[in-house]
Amino acid sequence: MIFILNLLSTLAYAQRVAIVGCGIGGATLSQLIPSAVVYESYYQCGGRINHVLIPGLSALEFGATFFIKENEYVLKQIEQRNLEYYKRDLGKLAIVKNKQFVLQKADSDIINILKMVYNYGLSPKRMKDITDQVLVNFKSIYTFLESGQHYNNLNEFLQIIKLNDIKMNFTEYLNENGIDQQFQEEFVDAILLAIYNQKDVNTIAGLITMVAAFNDAYSIKGGNRQLIDEEKINVIHSKVDMIHRLQNGKYKIFNDEYDYVVVATLVNLDISFDNIREMNNFQYVKYQSTYVYVVAGKISQKYLGVNPEDLNTIIILDDANLTELKQECVKCFQGWNVYKVQGRSELQLDQIFETHQIVYKKVWDAAYPQFSQNLLKTEFEYEKNFFYLNSIEGLASCMELIMIQAKNIANIIKERHNLLMHEDL
Numbered sequence: 001m002i003f004i005l006n007l008l009s010t011l012a013y014a015q016r017v018a019i020v021g022c023g024i025g026g027a028t029l030s031q032l033i034p035s036a037v038v039y040e041s042y043y044q045c046g047g048r049i050n051h052v053l054i055p056g057l058s059a060l061e062f063g064a065t066f067f068i069k070e071n072e073y074v075l076k077q078i079e080q081r082n083l084e085y086y087k088r089d090l091g092k093l094a095i096v097k098n099k100q101f102v103l104q105k106a107d108s109d110i111i112n113i114l115k116m117v118y119n120y121g122l123s124p125k126r127m128k129d130i131t132d133q134v135l136v137n138f139k140s141i142y143t144f145l146e147s148g149q150h151y152n153n154l155n156e157f158l159q160i161i162k163l164n165d166i167k168m169n170f171t172e173y174l175n176e177n178g179i180d181q182q183f184q185e186e187f188v189d190a191i192l193l194a195i196y197n198q199k200d201v202n203t204i205a206g207l208i209t210m211v212a213a214f215n216d217a218y219s220i221k222g223g224n225r226q227l228i229d230e231e232k233i234n235v236i237h238s239k240v241d242m243i244h245r246l247q248n249g250k251y252k253i254f255n256d257e258y259d260y261v262v263v264a265t266l267v268n269l270d271i272s273f274d275n276i277r278e279m280n281n282f283q284y285v286k287y288q289s290t291y292v293y294v295v296a297g298k299i300s301q302k303y304l305g306v307n308p309e310d311l312n313t314i315i316i317l318d319d320a321n322l323t324e325l326k327q328e329c330v331k332c333f334q335g336w337n338v339y340k341v342q343g344r345s346e347l348q349l350d351q352i353f354e355t356h357q358i359v360y361k362k363v364w365d366a367a368y369p370q371f372s373q374n375l376l377k378t379e380f381e382y383e384k385n386f387f388y389l390n391s392i393e394g395l396a397s398c399m400e401l402i403m404i405q406a407k408n409i410a411n412i413i414k415e416r417h418n419l420l421m422h423e424d425l
Contacts, residue, residue, distance in 0.1 A: 267303075
């Protein structure tokens with residue numbers, strides 16, 4: 001009899017969870033709760049994981065670009081799907097400010113270390129020590145979540161990874177930790193521009209960026225979107241315009257009722273909320289637009305002020321729009337080099353290149369949050385059993401953090417469901 005009641009309870013639960021959005025967060029959560037229904041407005045899952053396949057080139061990432069080997073949930077998904085990944089190589093890196101090189105990275109690591117010490121003293125070593133400790137502390141969240149526990153707000157999350165006592169402004173944090181001003185302006189700012197397309201960030205976003213800078217970065221062969229196995233997701237490709245909270249505490253999407261709803265897309269998008277008080281009063285996080293191009297051509301030395309030959313990655317510190325030029329291949333498209341070009345707004349490519357052809361263009365209206373804002377809201381459950389997964393992006397934005405948030409919400413739902421089943425019996 002108990003077995004039958006358990007079975008009936010499980011079957012009744014099968015349609016109780018709705019996930020809105022099928023990016024890496026929604027897809028991860030659906031894998032943890034396979035019975036969940038996922039609504040995705042786009043024709044395919046992936047969200048801001050986006051790549052383009054160009055003949056003669058490997059997949060070029062246009063959204064979530066890389067991960068590091070310490071990202072346990074990304075690696076777990078790679079192993080489960082038997083995917084291959086490769087180390088990303090910036091090659092010869094140059095940072096340009098006022099049309100002059102402030103740093104040129106050579107091929108030899110020994111030469112690079114000597115250059116860094118000569119230019120910036122002990123600041124690179126201090127920064128590396130800080131990022132190493134961040135990684136050590138970060139391991140605590142995996143132990144915590146895999147034991148079935150969950151955090152209730154982002155302050156608790158920060159306490160677990162021992163980042164709860166730091167200031168939100170990254171510049172202040174670096175100053176307090178003895179990081180040289182020149183190193184901040186020339187190296188730290190360059191990495192922030194290359195990854196997040198902005199320099200003024202909170203401490204969490206800054207530290208995560210520096211962790212990436214001081215560790216090898218990897219991407220999946222064929223594109224990072226392969227992290228998402230759409231065939232195993234119960235997905236409905238339909239745009240959700242309205243979510244209603246009913247008098248009985250359940251939620252209605254279209255004509256279906258759910259006990260749990262997880263919004264795993266940006267609330268800045270066109271979704272209305274009926275009788276969901278906290279969402280109606282929600283202070284939307286402002287997002288940073290990013291323009292990314294694949295361009296075949298020849299870079300203008302006049303524009304840069306330096307000779308771009310033999311450089312693979314060029315980060316621009318003082319251009320109002322352009323932030324990064326990355327050479328993807330040499331003479332591989334109609335005899336021209338191919339570059340990935342990133343900027344904050346529409347770029348005047350005829351000024352940047354002596355001659356060029358746009359192979360592909362992608363505009364992200366909401367690529368990353370503007371991390372200069374203080375965290376507006378530390379909660380992610382805005383009504384009982386109604387969660388906003390992407391709230392964690394107020395701290396920083398990367399695949400691993402989103403997957404951690406998905407695992408945490410799954411733990412909450414499973415705990416409440418187990419309690420409900422126990423009460424039913």
